[in-house]
Amino acid sequence: xxxxxxxxxxxxxxxxxxxxxxxxxxxxxxxxxxxxxxxxxxxxxxxxxxxxxxxxxxxxxxxxxxxxxxxxxxxxxxxxxxxxxxxxxxxxxxxxxxxxxxxxxxxxxxxxxxxxxxxxxxxxxxxxxxxxxxxxxxxxxxxxxxxxxxxxxxxxxxxxxxxxxxxxxxxxxxxxxxxxxxxxxxxxxxxxxxxxxxxxxxxxxxxxxxxxxxxxxxxxxxxxxxxxxxxxxxxxxxxxxxxxxxxxxxxxxxxxxxxxxxxxxxxxxxxxxxxxxxxxxxxxxxxxxxxxxxxxxxxxxxxxxxxxxxxxxxxxxxxxxxxxxxxxxxxxxxxxxxxxxxxxxxxxxxxxxxxxxxxxxxxxxxxxxxxxxxxxxxxxxxxxxxxxxxxxxxxxxxxxxxxxxxxxxxxxxxxxxxxxxxxxxxxxxxxxxxxxxxxxxxxxxxx
Ligand code: CTP
Numbered sequence: 187x188x189x190x191x192x193x194x195x196x197x198x199x200x201x202x203x204x205x206x207x208x209x210x211x212x213x214x215x216x217x218x219x220x221x222x223x224x225x226x227x228x229x230x231x232x233x234x235x236x237x238x239x240x241x242x243x244x245x246x247x248x249x250x251x252x253x254x255x256x257x258x259x260x261x262x263x264x265x266x267x268x269x270x271x272x273x274x275x276x277x278x279x280x281x282x283x284x285x286x287x288x289x290x291x292x293x294x295x296x297x298x299x300x301x302x303x304x305x306x307x308x309x310x311x312x313x314x315x316x317x318x319x320x321x322x323x324x325x326x327x328x329x330x331x332x333x334x335x336x337x338x339x340x341x342x343x344x345x346x347x348x349x350x351x352x353x354x355x356x357x358x359x360x361x362x363x364x365x366x367x368x369x370x371x372x373x374x375x376x377x378x379x380x381x382x383x384x385x386x387x388x389x390x391x392x393x394x395x396x397x398x399x400x401x402x403x404x405x406x407x408x409x410x411x412x413x414x415x416x417x418x419x420x421x422x423x424x425x426x427x428x429x430x431x432x433x434x435x436x437x438x439x440x441x442x443x444x445x446x447x448x449x450x451x452x453x454x455x456x457x458x459x460x461x462x463x464x465x466x467x468x469x470x471x472x473x474x475x476x477x478x479x480x481x482x483x484x485x486x487x488x489x490x491x492x493x494x495x496x497x498x499x500x501x502x503x504x505x506x507x508x509x510x511x512x513x514x515x516x517x518x519x520x521x522x523x524x525x526x527x528x529x530x531x532x533x534x535x536x537x538x539x540x541x542x543x544x545x546x547x548x549x550x551x552x553x554x555x556x557x558x559x560x561x562x563x564x565x566x567x568x569x570x571x572x573x574x575x576x577x578x579x580x581x582x583x584x585x586x587x588x589x590x591x592x593x594x595x596x597x598x599x600x601x602x603x604x605x606x607x608x609x610x611x612x613x614x615x616x617x618x619x620x621x622x623x624x625x626x627x628x629x630x631x632x633x
Pocket of ligand 1: 194195196197202203206232277278279280281282291298299300301303304305306307308632
């Protein structure tokens with residue numbers, strides 16, 4: 187009795203999958219097929235899987251080739267499964283050649299020729315088309331974003347806009363994209379969607395215009411500096427049936443999503459306190475964006491991160507919010523502490539560009555606490571700690587590269603599937619963020 191085992195996502199089940207399973211089954215008497223979970227796919231960099239796990243399992247079952255279907259949800263599972271199911275042969279398509287030879291010491295490794303010209307990736311592109319994305323702004327974050335786009339399928343960067351001719355040309359040359367610098371309307375006409383990474387106070391105008399042209403918009407945080415503006419933008423997006431999303435990378439990262447589900451599962455009991463800090467020293471220069479006294483300063487620059495876990499865990503219905511800031515010569519804040527009071531909880535968000543602090547996230551509950559060490563916003567692991575230290579546990583998750591690929595993957599998914607609900611950072615979350623920033627600006631301008 188020979189047992190054969192093989193693995194895959196089997197998304198949008200196609201002829202290539204069918205052929206592979208048929209040939210794998212013919213190699214032995216029993217075929218076990220491992221189907222990956224969505225989380226594991228995200229972990230290994232497949233960000234756009236369309237079908238649910240149940241649907242993918244069903245499609246494999248319907249072929250009649252699989253004698254048993256199992257779920258693959260973690261790295262290293264193949265070795266465990268080979269031993270557990272006493273597999274004699276493990277099968278991969280030829281795209282895996284050489285990569286799985288390490289399994290030779292556990293069983294025979296067979297690579298089967300892939301079926302030509304078909305793959306889930308091709309089918310996903312055919313379904314949603316390739317989205318032509320334009321980048322607005324050419325600063326550091328736009329450069330990082332550009333590098334991350336290659337990890338997300340279904341998107342093609344088709345142009346970059348910056349009214350400053352030289353910057354647009356330089357960026358265009360470096361990343362081989364068409365630069366635009368004169369005519370924003372002309373640029374918009376060439377795109378299906380744009381990513382806005384310009385100074386905060388220019389967001390509203392760029393977003394508004396793009397939405398009116400019926401272009402989807404992903405905008406760097408903060409989307410706008412007042413509740414009225416953010417609400418107006420979402421209204422325009424709704425009227426024009428396009429997606430509007432705020433890009434706070436941590437909100438879309440797998441580790442942060444995992445942290446929220448564990449915190450909300452009751453594992454640390456009722457949450458009474460959330461404390462988050464983000465500081466980044468930037469040498470004082472009154473002429474740079476970060477020290478602009480009207481719209482710059484540490485809070486507008488960094489609060490989107492520090493406030494994120496607070497809104498996600500405690501919601502938007504706080505009782506009171508107050509601030510304490512220290513200011514630079516030109517009155518831009520160099521360090522700010524925002525204190526939230528909820529019915530049954532308190533929270534603190536700290537930001538600094540002229541004061542350095544520990545950049546950690548601490549969530550305290552009645553049964554324990556969750557600690558994410560600095561830099562918590564690039565969340566790769568976190569500790570759940572209890573009174574009984576034997577119950578402590580460390581969780582980990584991927585955060586590859588600059589971590590911007592996850593927000594882009596969600597943006598593309600929202601565009602391709604209008605029924606998809608953006609719970610990771612919703613319209614209500616963006617509005618809440620704008621309320622906090624607007625309150626801060628009122629406080630800052632009173633001083
Ligand atoms: N496979 C194949 N021929 C194809 C496509 C896939 O033989 N044309 C094989 C893969 O090599 C793998 C299995 O089918 O052994 C499951 O592959 P999966 O990654 O789910 O399919 P892909 O179509 O390659 O998916 P994607 O485009 O998302 O990478």
